[in-house]
Amino acid sequence: MTPPALLAAARRRRATRLDDLREWLAIPSVSAEPARAADVARAARWLASWQRARGARVQVRPTEKGRDIVLGLWPAPPGAPLIVLYGHYDVQPAGPGWSTAPFAPVIRNGVLYARGAGDDKGQLFAHLCALEAWQQFGVIPVQVLVIAEGAEEVGSPGFDAALRPLARRFRPRAVVISDTERDAGGAPTITVSQRGHLVARLEVDVGGSDVHPGRLGGAVVDPGLVLAEALLLLRDELIPALGSGPVDTAGEQPRLRTDAVVARIANGRATTGAGLDERITRYGALSVTRLAAGGRGGAVPARSAAWIDIRLPARVDPADVVLRARRLLDGLAPPGTMVSLRAGSGTAGLEAMPDAAIQRAAKEACMIGFGRPPVYVRSGGTVPAAGMMARAFGLHPLLLGFGTPGGHAHGPDEAMDLPGWSAAIDTSVALIGALGGPVRTNFGRAQSGLRARIQPVPTGASLARTDGEDR
Missing domain, CATH: 3.40.630.10 (Zn peptidases)
Incomplete structure (x- = not known):
């Protein structure tokens, strides 16, 4: 006490x-x-x-x-x-x-x-x-x-x-x-x-330079459309394959928020589907945090990019997710087009x-x-x-x-x-x-206090003085 x-x-x-x-x-x-x-x-x-x-x-x-x-x-x-x-x-x-x-x-x-x-x-x-x-x-x-x-x-x-x-x-x-x-x-x-976390940049490069859509639109590959296809592929194939986090069976059971509570937290933002709390906490999710394509208006650009945030269920290895994503994207691009996924930081x-x-x-x-x-x-x-x-x-x-x-x-x-x-x-x-x-x-x-399964501190455990101690 x-x-x-x-x-x-x-x-x-x-x-x-x-x-x-x-x-x-x-x-x-x-x-x-x-x-x-x-x-x-x-x-x-x-x-x-x-x-x-x-x-x-x-x-x-x-x-x-x-x-x-x-x-x-x-x-x-x-x-x-x-x-x-x-x-x-x-x-x-x-x-x-x-x-x-x-x-x-x-x-x-x-x-x-x-x-x-x-x-x-x-x-x-x-x-x-x-x-x-x-x-x-x-x-x-x-x-x-x-x-x-x-x-x-x-x-x-x-x-x-x-x-x-x-x-x-x-x-x-x-x-x-x-x-x-x-x-x-x-x-x-x-x-x-x-959940785990992975940030990455998805890029599409069709080569060459920007072109006039009236002169070549329909004859050239549009990197924005390829990027959209790649994002949808990751959303529809990669994310469901990650599964869900484990269901707790021991101890106190986690509280689930209702869909109405999550919608209220979203503050007017449109939500998707039902079981929103589990979507947030147990399942993976792909979010696009930034998009970029072209540099001047009225032209079909040669390059496009999306910065993506992937949330991962527990027990999923971020490095494995990168490999699976790259395998999915391999072969997606038309001839002469390069699609690349550049992974940033990842946390399990x-x-x-x-x-x-x-x-x-x-x-x-x-x-x-x-x-x-x-x-x-x-x-x-x-x-x-x-x-x-x-x-x-x-x-x-x-x-x-x-x-x-x-x-x-x-x-x-x-x-x-x-x-x-x-x-x-x-x-x-x-x-x-x-x-x-x-x-x-x-x-x-x-x-008196809790004594169950106490592990004693190893003998002599201390912080030895270093040059940085008094900084």
Whole structure:
């Protein structure tokens, strides 16, 4: 059980911690903009300094792409289990449409508005506030490794390689990721699956130059029409062959949204077919995100291209999908025409139903923090780092979403409701307690927690000092 005095102490410090969060949010750590590279590095230093000041052993490790990973190891009694907390401190570009400056955090009617408020600084900082509360109360009942990256919004390049040495040294009991929203009713969510993701460029080149449609139209191959045929072939042959993701048979069953709810989320956009939630979360999908053909009006162009987004069911290998797509397209083009598929980044889908002991701990924590159990959902989106961590550490991560429902992540007026943020801190405090073994606090009371199948931290596991530790 989580001591009530600990929760009370954490709540008394809430205003000060909110000021800290606003200071961090004011740093425009936009990983997609090279001009913001210094700000991304500054946000990493801020996070490192905040943790170091509270007793964590901190390293700032550069990745091969130049965006730092901040590691914070929070101490615990010998033999305590280890959990990993993941989040990211980089944010999306501000974009148009804000009612206030995106990097000047403001509070209106109990809601904090700023880029990164929900995705993901606000959610990650809720966990850090919980760690500080436990430390101030006496001792943290679990050893915690905080892994915060600065490149999630650009696909987490270099993160997979950075995880390998950590996976050799640490064997966590649980990996907790908070980078998603609560459900529409405000309950925290546990995401049990994510689709994979593949981006590619489909190109058609008929050779030569643009021609007049009155002089040669009907006698020359139109690359736009060939492109349309290729897209329809992928939609009608490739996507159905991918099948669907697995049906969960253990633990809590994911909630399905009705077609009406999905249509409402689409906000007036036409939808297709029935069973929309399963179409989004379990099945593959082909989307065209950009089209290009020709350079001057009134001419039949020589080249056309489509940028495509392919969502993949769990267990489908993106590399295999590329090979299957190319085999389908082979032979489609008329003589003298070249059709090519240039694959970009690819991420496999993820099954992430946590084991029964983790589910019990999460339910206990959410009841304390939010007064209700978590809602289980499938997701049609993709968090590349989640799959990377699942493979590296060999376990299903707990994808526990704290973000404000409809919090405009990636859009204008991104927000975090402060009651939800406070409940997230309380939930994290309780989760840390539920995942820990018996500990003795400054109040002299032994607190017991989850002990099922605990894997002890390897002897001597620590963050060795490196040249980057005090950056």
